[in-house]
Amino acid sequence: MSNAAVEAIVLPDKPVEECGVFGIYGAGLDVAKLTYYGLYALQHRGQESAGIAVANGQRVELQKGMGLVAEVFTGHSLDKLTGHVAIGHVRYSTTGGSQPLNAQPLVFRYAKGMIGLAHNGNLTNVGELRSQLAYSGSVFQSSTDSEVLVNLIARYNANSLEEALMKCMIDVKGAYSLLVITEDSLYAARDPHGFRPLCLGRLGQGYVVASESCALTTVGATFIRDLEPGEIIRIDGDGLSSTQGLRAKNPAHCIFEYIYFARPDSTMDGFNVNRVRREMGRQLAREYQVEADIVIPVPDSGVAAARGYAEEAGIPFEEGLMKNRYIGRTFIQPTQQMREIGVRLKLNAIREVLEGKRVVMVDDSIVRGTTSQKLVAMLREAGAKEVHLCISSPPVLRSCYYGIDTSDEQELIAAQKPLEEIRKTIQADGLHYLSKDGLLDIFAPKQNCFCTACFDGSYPVEIPKSKDGGKYILE
Ligand code: SF4
Numbered sequence: 001m002s003n004a005a006v007e008a009i010v011l012p013d014k015p016v017e018e019c020g021v022f023g024i025y026g027a028g029l030d031v032a033k034l035t036y037y038g039l040y041a042l043q044h045r046g047q048e049s050a051g052i053a054v055a056n057g058q059r060v061e062l063q064k065g066m067g068l069v070a071e072v073f074t075g076h077s078l079d080k081l082t083g084h085v086a087i088g089h090v091r092y093s094t095t096g097g098s099q100p101l102n103a104q105p106l107v108f109r110y111a112k113g114m115i116g117l118a119h120n121g122n123l124t125n126v127g128e129l130r131s132q133l134a135y136s137g138s139v140f141q142s143s144t145d146s147e148v149l150v151n152l153i154a155r156y157n158a159n160s161l162e163e164a165l166m167k168c169m170i171d172v173k174g175a176y177s178l179l180v181i182t183e184d185s186l187y188a189a190r191d192p193h194g195f196r197p198l199c200l201g202r203l204g205q206g207y208v209v210a211s212e213s214c215a216l217t218t219v220g221a222t223f224i225r226d227l228e229p230g231e232i233i234r235i236d237g238d239g240l241s242s243t244q245g246l247r248a249k250n251p252a253h254c255i256f257e258y259i260y261f262a263r264p265d266s267t268m269d270g271f272n273v274n275r276v277r278r279e280m281g282r283q284l285a286r287e288y289q290v291e292a293d294i295v296i297p298v299p300d301s302g303v304a305a306a307r308g309y310a311e312e313a314g315i316p317f318e319e320g321l322m323k324n325r326y327i328g329r330t331f332i333q334p335t336q337q338m339r340e341i342g343v344r345l346k347l348n349a350i351r352e353v354l355e356g357k358r359v360v361m362v363d364d365s366i367v368r369g370t371t372s373q374k375l376v377a378m379l380r381e382a383g384a385k386e387v388h389l390c391i392s393s394p395p396v397l398r399s400c401y402y403g404i405d406t407s408d409e410q411e412l413i414a415a416q417k418p419l420e421e422i423r424k425t426i427q428a429d430g431l432h433y434l435s436k437d438g439l440l441d442i443f444a445p446k447q448n449c450f451c452t453a454c455f456d457g458s459y460p461v462e463i464p465k466s467k468d469g470g471k472y473i474l475e
Contacts, residue, residue: 018403020045026206032081035088041218046090049103056083089118119146121175175402185236193252194229212266252451252460281308288432296320298363305392306362355383369413388430
């Protein structure tokens with residue numbers, strides 16, 4: 001199980017990832033097994049369900065279920081999936097509930113044959129599209145926004161699937177990195193802002209498309225490039241072709257992918273995640289100088305930033321919190337009364353490192369603040385003299401509507417309290433968030449190519465208006 005996955009369960013005070021997609025085309029390749037390994041590498045992007053659809057020129061076979069990749073595909077279950085093209089999906093439910101019908105890929109039979117779809121991201125106008133489709137006779141099996149996409153593609157596929165994808169891109173708003181499978185071809189598309197990552201690689205004579213480059217390297221593929229915002233690619237017996245489906249808008253890649261979600265060994269849109277996190281730490285040290293004896297990370301996502309901070313500040317880097325790497329999804333969740341245990345199960349302080357020390361603790365983000373408060377208390381109990389908390393992202397003030405579960409604004413501590421009150425609440429001696437400018441400078445000269453809406457409310461795509469004041473409800 002991935003670190004982020006464990007954090008999301010044991011420290012329910014973190015944003016939660018969205019989904020991961022993986023697709024492969026290649027005669028002679030064991031596409032089902034390679035997709036399984038690719039999904040394994042993307043497990044941190046979703047732990048609720050997993051699925052693989054494989055096409056063999058005649059039909060599309062599907063296997064999916066609830067749970068982790070290793071729980072859904074056991075024994076010889078993959079042996080039945082044979083063919084030369086496959087798509088796979090791991091899911092965390094950002095829309096639609098956590099139930100088997102909502103697991104992806106979604107596979108349907110329609111006038112032109114069979115079609116399957118795997119989607120990462122959230123559509124922002126899905127309510128409107130869904131009612132239009134429902135009034136014109138469409139029926140829905142699931143409560144996901146992804147089924148709206150399949151419906152539109154099937155409806156628009158008069159001449160070619162690329163044309164259908166292009167028309168679909170005109171109708172839908174929001175974030176989508178998509179994979180589509182037919183009986184003999186693989187298609188991939190990225191929304192015109194490029195919110196969610198999607199990259200292309202080469203494996204022998206075949207091609208691989210995945211949410212993150214770590215999945216390409218896991219299966220032995222060579223990274224070729226990221227898909228451009230608004231691009232559609234088709235891979236079939238004639239090779240690979242690319243079309244600009246919709247004119248690219250200002251790029252708005254999700255900056256939170258770099259802060260927390262993506263794997264450090266992934267490189268997305270030209271930036272390696274580990275390097276970015278280290279730079280965030282260096283920048284934090286330039287912005288917040290404090291007399292301290294050691295710098296410690298909140299493992300694992302705070303490690304690279306803590307190293308960067310320590311290097312820049314010239315303060316020794318130490319591991320002051322030990323992480324239990326063996327907590328699985330199935331462990332019994334602590335009750336309200338036993339919340340303390342939840343954090344201690346995941347992280348424990350090392351007295352020998354912390355006793356009598358002035359500590360800078362580096363974490364990637366604060367959502368509700370409950371975990372930070374417990375960690376500060378834990379360090380003090382272990383003898384830390386001072387605890388300064390440095391956060392390698394700006395304060396999270398607004399909700400995300402593009403595929404990340406950041407909690408409601410009422411639950412976001414930074415949206416509710418000024419800095420000094422947050423510091424008092426978590427009982428730290430000092431608290432500093434990375435400035436937005438400091439964060440964006442790391443991406444120079446591409447600092448205008450990122451979505452920062454959860455920090456500043458400037459949403460690149462209009463957000464849904466709903467009955468309950470902005471919260472996006474599909475069901
Ligand atoms: Fe990413 Fe935040 Fe933008 Fe959502 S609002 S896409 S989490 S940067």
